[in-house]
C-alpha cells in the first residue's frame with residue numbers, strides 16, 4: 001500500500017524542501033520506490049535541491065492539463081533508480097491545479113510507488129490545501145522559533161479540520177548550544193505547545209547548505225549530523241523505533257531528547 | 267439575548283434563532299441593536315440562521331445578511347421549514363437546511379437563561395481557532411497563543427491558557443476566567459481589557475481573573491476561594 005505524505009509548515013523557509021529531498025532519498029536508499037512531488041507551483045525548487053533541474057522537460061501542470069503523460073514528466077534520480085521527481089511548473093500560478101486534479105495525480109502515483117512525498121508551499125492558502133488534499137499523512141516541519149511554531153500550530157488545526165489525522169512533527173535547525181544556554185526554544189517547549197507526535201529532530205548543519213548547492217541530498221554525507229537525522233526519520237517512517245540522536249557531546253542534550261522520546265512513546 | 271432573537275452556541279458553532287411570527291422590520295431593528303451592543307461577541311462570528319416556520323424572500327434575506335455583514339458576522343447556513351426561505355438561501359449562496367429535528371423552542375418560551383448553558387470541550391484550541399459560545403466555556407486542554415475563546419459567561423481552562431479569552435462578552439461583568447496556568451496574551455471581561463506582562467518561568471499555580479472596581483484582577487485560586 002502506497003503512502004502519500006505531505007511535508008508542510010505554515011511559515012516559509014523552515015526546511016520543507018530540504019526535508020522532502022532528504023527523506024525521499026533516504027527512503028529510496030533503503031529500497032523503497034519513492035516519488036517526490038513539488039507542489040510549490042510557481043516557486044519550484046525541489047528539482048534544484050535534488051540536482052535535477054536540467055532534466056526537466058514536462059512538469060506537474062503539463063500532466064494535469066494533458067500535454068504530457070505522468071511517466072513522461074517523472075524524472076529519475078541521478079543515483080537511485082527507484083527515486084523519481086515530479087517537478088512543479090515554474091511559470092504558472094498556484095491556481096493552475098485543482099484539488100480534484102491533485103487527488104487524481106496522487107492516486108495515479110500510488111500504483112507505481114511505495115512512498116509519495118509532497119513538498120508543500122508555505123502558507124495556508126490554496127497551494128497548501130492542494131498539497132494536503134491527496135495525503136494520507138502530514139508531516140509538519142518547524143524551526144524552534146516562536147513565529148514558526150505559532151504557524152505550525154495553526155497548520156495542525158487546519159490539517160485536523162481537513163480530516164487528515166494529527167500530523168507528526170520534525171523540528172529542524174536545532175542549535176544545541178543555544179538551547180542549552182536557554183536562548184533557543186527547546187524541542188520540549190515546541191512539543192509541549194503543539195502536543196503532537198515527534199518524528200525527528202534535525203540539527204542546524206552547514207552540510208545542508210553545501211549539499212543543497214551540489215544538488216545532492218545530505219543523507220549521502222556520512223559526516224553530516226542532519227543527514228543522519230534524516231536517515232533516522234526515514235527509518236521511523238518505516239515503523240522502526242530509533243532513538244533520537246545526541247546532537248553534540250554535551251551532557252544534558254542526550255537525556256533531554258531521550259526524555260521526550262520516552263514520554264511520547266509510553 | 268432578547269425576546270425575539272436568541273443566540274446559542276454549540277460544538278458546531280453559533281445559531282441565531284428568530285421569532286417565528288414577529289414583524290420582520292421590528293426584528294431587524296432589534297437585531298441591529300443587539301449586534302451594536304454586543305460587538306465584542308459578534309465581530310468575526312460565523313453562524314447559522316434559524317427561521318423556524320417563518321418565510322423570507324430573497325430580498326429580505328439579503329437585507330439580513332448585509333446587516334450581519336456590516337457587524338462582521340457571516341451566516342454560513344440557514345435552517346427553515348418554509349421552502350421559500352430555503353430557496354432564498356440557495357439563491358444567495360448559503361447552505362439551506364430543513365429544521366433540525368429537535369429544534370430549540372422559539373425565543374420567548376420560558377427556558378433557562380442561555381448563560382447557564384455550558385459548553386465542554388476536550389481538545390487543544392490552536393492558533394487561528396476561535397470558539398464562541400453564549401454561555402460558559404469549559405476547556406479541558408490548552409488554549410494556545412493565537413487561539414480565542416469568547417463566552418457570554420465564564421471561561422474555565424483546565425490546562426494552559428496562553429491565548430485570548432473574552433468572558434462576559436455579552437456584557438455580564440459577574441463572570442470569571444480560571445486556568446491551571448494563566449499566561450494569556452490578553453484577557454477581557456465584559457468591557458475591561460487586561461494585557462499581562464510576561465511572567466517568570468517559575469511554577470504556575472491555578473489562578474482566577476475577575477472584575478473588581480472596573481478592573482480585571484488576577485489572584486491565585488487559593489486566595490480566591492477564601
Ligand SMILES: Nc1ncnc2c1ncn2[C@@H]1O[C@H](COP(=O)(O)OP(=O)(O)OP(=O)(O)O)[C@@H](O)[C@H]1O
Nearest residue numbers: 012013014015016017018122173203204205208209
Ligand atoms: N538543518 C539545516 N541546517 C542548515 N540549513 C538548513 C537546514 N534546513 C534548511 N536549511 C536551509 O534553510 C533554507 C530554507 O530551506 P528550504 O528551502 O528547505 O525551506 P522551505 O521550507 O522549503 O522554504 P519555502 O517555504 O520557501 O519553500 C535553505 O537555504 C536551506 O539550505
Ligand SMILES: [Mg+2]
Nearest residue numbers: 016017040045
Ligand atoms: Mg520549499
